[in-house]
Amino acid sequence: MTSVVEGGVRYRLLGPVAAHLDGEPVRLGGPKQRAVLAALLLNANRVVSEEQLIGLVWDGEPPISARGQLQVRVWELRKLLGRSAIVRRSPGYLIEVAPGQLDVQVFGDAVAAARVDLAEGRLDAGAARLRDALALWEGPVLGGVTEALQDRESRLLDERRLAAVEDLFDAELRAGRHADVIGELRRACGEYPFRERLQAALMLALHRSGRTSEALAVYAQTRRRFTDELGIEPGRELQELHVQVLQGDAPAGDEPAPAPVVRPAQLPHDVRGFTGRHAELARLDDAGIWVITGAAGVGKTALAVHWARRARDRFPDGQLYVDLRGFDADHEPVPPAAALAQLLRALGQQRLPSGVDELAALYRTVLADRDVLVLLDNARDADQVGPLLPPSGMVLVTSRHRLGDLVARTGARSLPLAVLPxxxxxxxxxxxxxxxxxxxxxxxxxxxxxxxxxxxxxxxxxxxxxxxxxxxxxxxxxxxxxxxxxxxxxxxxxxxxRAFAVSYAALEPCSQRLFRLLGLVPGADFTPRVAAALLDVPVAEAGRRLHRLAAAHLVERHGPGRFRFHDLVRDYARTLGGEDGAWERLVEFHLAAADAVDRHFSRHPLRLPRHADPASEVDFASSAEAVAWLEAEHANLTAVLRHAAVHGPHPAAWYLADAIRSVFLHRGLRAEWLDVAFPVLEAARGVPRVEALMRQGIGAACVHLGRRDEAIRHLEAALLAHREADWPEGEAATANSLGIALLASGRFTEASELFTRSLEAGTRTDRMMALNNLGFAERQSGRPDQALEHLSRALAIGTEDGSQWGEAVARVNLGHVLRSYGDLAGAREHLMAACALHRHLGNRYGEASALIGLSLVDTDAGEVDRARCAATEALAVARREENRETEVGALIALGNAESAAGHHREAASHHHQAVSLARRWSSPWQLAEAEAASRTSRSRVSNLQDR
Known part of the structure; x- marks a missing residue:
């Protein structure tokens, strides 16, 4: 047999998972790291997607950080095994294994060679190869990995070992070594008491050794065990052997070979122009039972037939095919008895028993030890497939259902098909x-x-x-x-x-209802919470129904707790229609969830007055949970709002727009906000307060997107609308927003007048915002004493009222003011606190602003490495959030840090970028700051050149 290589790396899966490098054991990590290595080795030299690895390691319930954890473990394995051992290959990873490096492959090669020896009559050579192969097993397979992976994969490996053990004893008996193997057979039968082939081998060995009474006792014990523990009789083969031993005519070890049997070749024609599916075809090269699943029309049968035709030479004993019609609009599913009869006739059997158990027993007898391929196409469920599984060979099952119970019961492997790339x-x-x-x-x-x-x-x-x-x-x-x-x-x-309708008709009525209602969802995907709102049932019940639809491949689970339609399946669901009230419940759910997020993050309480139903409230346990929901759902939120703005219900659509206005701007979702604000504004014509709030939100977004003239126009209209609607709180809040737009345009005096007006007329929150803005304006105007006074008052209001956002903004501005006084320790304290608050709130823009301040403080303090790191991080955040104002500030801070480190050319480059961006951004005060920094760095570069 192929020997395990001496040098290089060797891998072991047939026992505790292990690796040896140049003969020395590699210190692998914990169960998850070993599971990643094992999962890759089980698919050696083939790409394993990240999703597959995550599913194998975390058993379908991965944490949010699973992808990152996986990448870390792959990196660690590369360090241990060599960087070339595991390679990144989209959509996952591939481990390269040479012949002789992996014990599972060595085992498989040896068993295959042994079976050739046995088929050609070389009994001693075949038995020796099998013993060498079995010696590779060093305890329970896949030791040390996660339970999920071990439960899923160890059964198949154990089945391969058992088949080799059975082949070994058959070879020894055929060679006449009956008495020599009785002890081994007794141990094997004790370990696997329900393995009928082993019990039969032990009976033959005893009988042929002149110990017939013991052989009969083995049968009696086996029959009692089967009836007591399983409630069934032993199979027909064992019963017939029992009768033969009783009658003294059990087959001798040297009896002639059986007569030739029928070798069917029933595979359908290959699909014309079959394309792609290379990874899936490669996976099917592993023998066993494969369940190929996927949605209607995804190409399950085409894949199975294409692979089977390509590999038909591997199955010289025949290739069987039966269409089980599990999802056929014109026919009922084929019952197991009828399918067994069809298969047995193809195998040359004409006289057939009537019962399904008798048919299945005959089927197993005919196919015992035969290397056949059985393709069971279009299966409805596991009960239809179970009796059709042969005792040896390979099986391909295709189904629109996942057949999870078949996978669990038989150790079959699932191959889900997605749409084509x-x-x-x-x-x-x-x-x-x-x-x-x-x-x-x-x-x-x-x-x-x-x-x-x-x-x-x-x-x-x-x-x-x-x-x-x-x-x-x-x-x-x-x-x-x-x-x-x-x-x-x-x-x-x-x-x-037609295909979708058949899948739909196979659902239970409650699942059919959910399928219809999900057609109402305008977004890209949905969660159990959304399904619960549509159905008006608890979330747990909705989740169970979603998983049933996923098992039927009418929806796809594409992330933890997230499901989606294929586009054409969604189109079909929409043709079925919804039901009264479901769309309204969906809008109300999103409104309640947006309210809950707003309660965690709203900068100010200015909202349209309404009476919310306490029974429909959604609650998030923490700000982090609220952030996670918003990040996952903001695209779906906007899709719901766009549809509701045009089609209703009103005023729920306006309330939803109002609920997300502040938090979208706060989270940097300004372009997404504008996508929905204009349709809502158009739908709300004639409703002054709604118009005013939409214009205020549009103006605030436009400020940060650099569209200042447009921002000022909308905010002035909003200010007028609030005044005409006699809504002083709205007028004060809008005055603050308009002041920010004017401030960004360099109109400091006008801006300060608006901030002062908001300070005099607004709520405490308005006053806190106005004081922060006034402090910023005074700081930029070179009046730090006045800035310090305003900002201290803003901080006091923020801390007293528990406004983390207001406190964080005040602390950023205070940090800059204290830096101008030379109080670097005080500045750092405020900026560190502000950075932590902004991170907690998920406010990337604010976090970057605090990092810029920390970089400037560190540069002043001579901590240039730390300054460079803070500025680089701020620059990355600013570019990711597409916030040009913050990007200019980060470039200036990074240039300052490089200059302090003596890297004057790098500093000049960063400052030049800041000047160019400030010009495009049309920010007068930032342009002046960038130009001053640029002049200084250019001067230093010039001095270097003159030396």
Missing amino acids: AADSRALLTGVLGVESSDSLDELARLCGHLPLALRVAAANLGPEGSAHRVDDLVATLRADPLTGLTVDGADESPLT
Whole structure:
């Protein structure tokens, strides 16, 4: 057999997971790190996606940080094993294993070679190879990994070991070494008391050794164990052997080979132009039971047939195929008895028993020790498949359901299919149509959702030579109505609609209702909370129903607690219609959730007056939880709001816009806010307070996006609207916002007048904001004493009222003022506190502002490395958030730090970037600050050149 290599790296999975490098053991980490290594080795030389690894290591319940944890563990393994051992290969990782390096591969190669020896009559050589292979096992497999991975993968490996053990004893018995193996057989039977093939081998060994009474006792003990513990009789093979031993005519060890048997070849024709699926095809090269699952039309049968035809030479004893019609609009699913009869006739059996148990027993007898491929297509559930599994060979099962109970019961492996990658979709279309790729074909593939069935229907509609003009026409049709456009030859119904309808009809009524209601969701995905709102049931119940839809592949779970439709399935769900009140419940849920986020982060209490139902309130346990919800849901929030702004219900849509206004601006979602604010503004014409608040929010967003003239125009209109509506709180808040816009434009005097007006007329929150803004204006105007007075008062209000945002803003400004006095320790204290508060609140803009201040303080204190780090981090945040004002400040601070470190050319480069950006940003005071810094750094570079 292939020996394990002496040098380099060796891996062990057949026992405690281990690695040896140049003969020395590698100190692997804990169970999760060992699980990552084991998961990669179980798929050696093949790419394993990050999602697969996360699922194997965390068993479907990964933490939010799972991807980061995975990357850290891969990095650590690379350090231990060598950087080239594990390579990054989209969409995951690949471990490269040479022949002889992995004990599982050595075992498999040895067993395969042994079976060739046995088939060709070399019994001694075959038995020796099997013993060498079995000697590689050093205890329970996959030791030291996570329970999830061990439970999932160890059964298949143990099954391979057991099959090799059974082959070994068969070889020893065929070679006439009956008495020699009785002791080993007794130990094996004691370890695996329900393994009938082992019990039969022990009976034969005893009988052929002249110990027939003991052989009969083995059968009696086995039968009692089966009936007492399992409630069933032993299989027909063992019963027949018992009768033969009783009658004295059990087969001798040297009996002639059985007569030739029928070798069926039933595989359907391969799909024309099969494209892609390279990773999936490679996975199927591993023998065993595979359950290929996926949505209707995703290409499950095409993959199975293509692989089976490609690999048919591996199964010389035959290839069987049966369509179980589990999801067939015109036929009932094929019952197991009928499927068994079909399979047995294909195997040459004409006289068949009537009961399903008898049929299954005969089926197993006929296929015992035969290397066959069985393709069970379109299965409905595990009960339909279970009796059809052969005792040896390989099985491919395709189903729209996950068949999780079959996987759990048999140790089968699941191969879920997603839609095709864009490149493979394009290749499928070009291959079938016989035309070159184009942008129109790419758009056609996108509109087909990269679903193979939809792509083939589209190709059929275009004909064998789809011209560019016809492709463009079909693209236009699909944009208007995808399902109707994917109808072949003027049929009344699209094949896709028909396929989806069959999957829908197979659902229970409660799952059908959820499927219909999810069609109302305008966003990209949904959660159990959303499903609960639509159904008006508890979240736990909604989650169970979502998982049932995912098991039926009508929705896809694409992250922890997150589900989505395929685009065409969503189109079908929308054709089924919702129910009265469901859309309103969905809007109310998003409104309640937005209110809950706003309670954690709102800068000010200015809101449209309304009476909320306490029973519908959503609560987040912490600010971090509120931030996580908003980051995950802001795109769905805006989709709901856009739809509600146009279609209603009003005024709920206006309340929702009002609820997200402050928090979207606070979190830097300014462009997203503008996307919904204008439709809401248009829908709210004639409702003064709503118009005023929308314009105020639009103006605030435009300020930070550099659209200052537009911002001033909207804020002036909002100020007038608040005044006409006699809403002094709104007028004070808008005065503050307008003052900020004027301040950014360099109009300090006008801005200060507006801040003073807000200070005199507003609420405590308005006063706190006005004082912060006045402090900033005074600081920029070179009046630090007045700035210190305003900012101290703002800080007092913020801390007294528990306004973390107000406190953080005041502390950033105070840090800059104290730095101007030379009080670096006091400045640092305020800026550190502000940075922590902004991070807690998830305010990236504020965090960057505090980091800029800390960088400037560190530069003054001579801590240039620390200054550079703070400025670099601030610059990264500013660019990620696309906040140009903060980016200018970070570039100035980074240039100052580099200059203090003596890196004058780098400093000049950063300051030059700051000047260019300030000019584009049209910020007068920032431009003046950047130009002053740039002049200084350029001067220092010039001095260097003169020396």
